[in-house]
Amino acid sequence: MRILALDTATPATTVALSGIGEVVYTARDDPRPGQRPGHATRLLPLTAAVMNRAGIGWDGIDRIAVGLGPGTFSGLRIGIATARALARARDIPLVGVSTLQSLALRGPDARPATAGLDAVFAVLDARRGEVFAASWRLDEAHEFDNALLLPHAFAPEALAELMAPLGPTALAIGDGAIAFREVLERSGAFIPDDDSQLHKVTATNHCKLAASLQASVPDEVRPDYLRAPDAEMAHRP
Numbered sequence: 001m002r003i004l005a006l007d008t009a010t011p012a013t014t015v016a017l018s019g020i021g022e023v024v025y026t027a028r029d030d031p032r033p034g035q036r037p038g039h040a041t042r043l044l045p046l047t048a049a050v051m052n053r054a055g056i057g058w059d060g061i062d063r064i065a066v067g068l069g070p071g072t073f074s075g076l077r078i079g080i081a082t083a084r085a086l087a088r089a090r091d092i093p094l095v096g097v098s099t100l101q102s103l104a105l106r107g108p109d110a111r112p113a114t115a116g117l118d119a120v121f122a123v124l125d126a127r128r129g130e131v132f133a134a135s136w137r138l139d140e141a142h143e144f145d146n147a148l149l150l151p152h153a154f155a156p157e158a159l160a161e162l163m164a165p166l167g168p169t170a171l172a173i174g175d176g177a178i179a180f181r182e183v184l185e186r187s188g189a190f191i192p193d194d195d196s197q198l199h200k201v202t203a204t205n206h207c208k209l210a211a212s213l214q215a216s217v218p219d220e221v222r223p224d225y226l227r228a229p230d231a232e233m234a235h236r237p
Helices: 039-054 073-090 099-104 156-169 175-179 181-187 203-210 230-234
Strands: 003-007 013-020 023-029 063-067 094-097 119-127 130-138 144-154 170-173
Touching: 003 039, 003 073, 003 203, 013 039, 013 203, 023 039, 023 203, 039 073, 063 073, 063 203, 073 094, 094 099, 094 203, 099 119, 099 130, 099 203, 119 144, 119 156, 119 175, 130 156, 130 175, 144 156, 156 170, 156 181, 175 181
Parallel strands: 003 063, 063 094, 119 170
Antiparallel strands: 003 013, 013 023, 119 130, 130 144
């Protein structure tokens, strides 16, 4: 199955195309510090670049996958609206995937540094002093076993308390783990170096998830904000 995957939940814009032999074609744009995300201007060019490199047209795509977040309001709106439009225009099935679960799939790649790993916490910076987080327990083969913590917005201190019972058997990855490293490391969890690729959401894992999920009508694929948009929160009394 040839799956084209997109994600704009974080500042990065990431695209992947799987199902063509053993190769997964990828492209991404990571804004420099202080630079605004390029979702609106980079998503379609990156998509075209990936398809050109793979040598395939829209008639060769079996499924489109898009990250549902959580993440920024504007980023999710751009990514999901684009995925919906492409799916409708090309009559291609659309699948929404959890950006947090996709990020967590990077966890087993941390071995052997985390040989005793029992759980992966995917942690994204939610701004306003909070993080979006979820976690999955791993079995002996380092495959996902079951959800340990459902996606939610947390104060970093509250998340650290939930992580503490697992201590060094917990791995925390994502830009939220970097932003609140000092707080989360008090739980005993292992957090890779700031420059580790494990902290980056990649659409490659969206392809893996989307292969086993049910496709939806495009208009039924909606963002998973987990909380009200920042603009709405700013106007609350």
